[in-house]
Amino acid sequence: DIQMTQSPSTLSASVGDRVTITCRASQSISSWLAWYQLKPGTAPKLVIYKASTLQSGVPSRFSGSGSGTEFTLTISTLQPDDFATYYCQHYNSYPYTFGQGTKLEIK
Amino acid sequence: QVQLVQSGAEVKKPGASVKVSCKASGYTFISYDINWMRQATGQGLEWMGWMSPNSGSTGYAQTFQGRVTMTRDTSIGTAYMELSSLNSEDTAVYYCVRRAHGQAPDYWGQGTLVTVSS
Numbered sequence: 001d002i003q004m005t006q007s008p009s010t011l012s013a014s015v016g017d018r019v020t021i022t023c024r025a026s027q028s029i030s031s032w033l034a035w036y037q038l039k040p041g042t043a044p045k046l047v048i049y050k051a052s053t054l055q056s057g058v059p060s061r062f063s064g065s066g067s068g069t070e071f072t073l074t075i076s077t078l079q080p081d082d083f084a085t086y087y088c089q090h091y092n093s094y095p096y097t098f099g100q101g102t103k104l105e106i107k
Numbered sequence: 108q109v110q111l112v113q114s115g116a117e118v119k120k121p122g123a124s125v126k127v128s129c130k131a132s133g134y135t136f137i138s139y140d141i142n143w144m145r146q147a148t149g150q151g152l153e154w155m156g157w158m159s160p161n162s163g164s165t166g167y168a169q170t171f172q173g174r175v176t177m178t179r180d181t182s183i184g185t186a187y188m189e190l191s192s193l194n195s196e197d198t199a200v201y202y203c204v205r206r207a208h209g210q211a212p213d214y215w216g217q218g219t220l221v222t223v224s225s
Contacts, residue, residue, distance in 0.1 A: 001169075034211035036152075043218065044152075044202065049211035087152050091211055095168045096142070098152040 002026050006088055006099025012107040017078045021102045023071045023088035032092040035064055035073045038085045038101075047086070048073060078104075109133040111203050111216035118222045124191040127219045129203030136184040137161040140206045143177060143188045147199040157206070158186060193223045 003026040013019050023033065031051040038044045046055045048064035051071055061076040075082055083106055088099040114128040129141065143155040156167035158177035165177045176189045186203055201219045204212040 032211075038146075038152075043215040045215070046211060046213045049213070055213070089152070089154070089212070091206075094157070094166050096154040096212070098154065101151045 001095055002029060002090055002092065002097055004088055004090060004097050004099040006102055008102060009100060010103045010105065012105050013078055014107045015078050015080055019075050019078060019104065021073045021086055021088075021104075023066075023073070023099050025069045025071075025090055025092075028068045029090040029092035031067045032090055033064075033066070033071050034089050034091060036087045036089065037082075038087065044087075075104075109205065109214045111205060111214055113201075113203060113216040113219045116220040116222070118224065119193050121194050121223055121225055123193050123223075124189060125193060125221050126187055126189040127201050127203075127221070129186040129188070129216050131184045131186070131205070134205070136179075137181055138207070140208070141177070141179070141186040142204045142206050142212050143175075144202045144204060144212075145199040146202070147196070150199075153199075155188070155201075160186060190221075193221075195223050197221065198223045 005024045007022050033051045035048040036044045037047050047058050051066050052064045063074050065072050085101050085103045087101045110132045112130045117125050119125050137160045140157050140159050142157045146152050155171050158165045160179045167175050174191050179186045203216040205214045206212040
């Protein structure tokens with residue numbers, strides 16, 4: 001199975017900050033990587049797919065990059081609505097494993 | 108609009124089984140696979156398996172092999188996930204998620220809390 005290692009586990013930031021979350025795969029997954037946003041009480045939301053493609057309706061302050069084994073999710077100017085937990089997931093081959101998650105909290 | 112509406116919360120005793128439903132609307136049900144994921148309280152997300160509503164083919168994570176069964180009823184556009192031999196570690200929110208072939212899982216259901224307690 002492909003292991004996904006996500007960091008940091010917690011990130012404290014302020015509105016207006018630029019933040020980056022990293023995800024590493026234990027072997028190459030090409031660009032078959034997605035990022036999800038989770039908030040308590042709501043259905044998880046796809047933010048980025050194919051490593052760098054913004055899902056329809058997601059603000060352009062979100063961006064993704066990387067290929068192979070190293071990936072990043074960047075939020076350019078944090079807004080209050082962005083404080084949530086973010087997970088990366090590969091979909092290169094079954095099983096589709098997730099990173100451990102990054103909780104983005106208000107500083 | 109695309110919607111996946113899941114059945115309500117369940118409380119089960121250890122050793123019992125649970126069956127969660129996921130009703131799809133707003134798209135052609137048989138054109139997208141259904142993946143199931145779960146999140147235990149305070150834990151991360153875990154992929155459980157997939158099902159093709161078109162063919163009924165399934166694939167399960169090794170962790171759940173022998174305990175999980177994913178099925179569908181195409182006449183009502185509904186997918187099901189049944190998990191047996193429940194224990195306390197199965198207490199979690201279970202999600203169904205739509206996935207097109209070659210694409211990322213995109214639309215998620217609202218989640219179903221399954222609590223396993225004696």
